[in-house]
């Protein structure tokens with residue numbers, strides 16, 4: 001009996017070993033970069049003003065914008081901008097700005113802009129993911145994208161097939177990524193975790209999502225998006241991941257500056273959790289690049305402009321861009337003048353995974369500054 005148990009133990013042990021080996025099969029980056037996994041993480045409509053200056057206390061005076069200004073001052077404000085921005089976005093300022101690169105502080109003439117002329121979500125995500133602005137993509141309607149995204153392009157590479165996944169709080173992502181054509185699983189809006197062998201956490205998330213009142217019809221709370229993504233990543237170990245956090249945009253449209261700030265802060269913590277998970281997991285540790293950005297900016301000109309974006313809102317093409325990973329020099333906050341565009345992300349992402357993505361002549365060039373280590 002003892003021997004039988006021992007044998008059973010051995011078989012289980014071997015099976016476990018095999019699973020681990022399969023999951024962590026090495027990826028030979030075709031261009032020799034250290035990056036073997038890439039995560040594109042977006043904050044919908046988070047302004048560069050909050051990214052680089054922290055919370056704007058001018059808005060605290062308005063009861064319409066902020067319910068409890070004392071709480072906001074305590075949590076997110078300091079007379080020193082450098083302290084203030086770190087209180088709001090600690091992961092960005094403690095980790096990305098120390099080990100990676102952050103672009104878009106216009107105070108130093110460092111500009112990151114939309115190249116598309118619309119300055120709202122679908123055209124912005126299309127530009128991030130396809131690498132060029134397309135005037136045919138000019139609404140937020142649920143229309144399947146005719147353009148090929150970098151996610152779809154990478155999913156076509158033999159070594160990456162089935163290792164690409166996307167998650168979003170907004171229910172338009174299945175269309176933007178064209179899940180039907182691309183075959184990429186997109187868990188967005190109020191979609192549940194599906195498939196065999198759901199984890200306990202996935203089962204609970206599915207239940208909670210049905211019983212916690214939603215705040216908006218087409219955008220769920222980011223905690224659901226994040227934890228659905230975390231569970232999927234732990235289970236399936238995808239090499240290419242897209243996650244779009246959406247609350248910041250919707251709280252801003254609602255005019256809730258306090259919730260917009262809280263949401264920015266919680267998302268920062270979720271991104272930290274994801275980074276720390278990656279640094280504790282063999283497939284991802286030291287081999288994963290995070291590309292961090294937004295789909296558009298928001299206004300700053302008139303008192304109410306922070307709530308809005310789009311063509312009629314001055315400056316809402318102004319955005320920011322960050323990167324953190326093994327092929328990127330630790331330049332921190334980039335203070336040299338320059339002009340960068342959202343359309344440059346897609347080619348940069350493909351390059352870091354070792355591929356040339358060239359679908360359209362209007363595509364933005366690779367951000368060479370991000371690949372300085374090579």
Ligand SMILES: [Zn+2]
Pocket residue numbers: 045120121249250253309
């Ligand atoms: Zn919006």
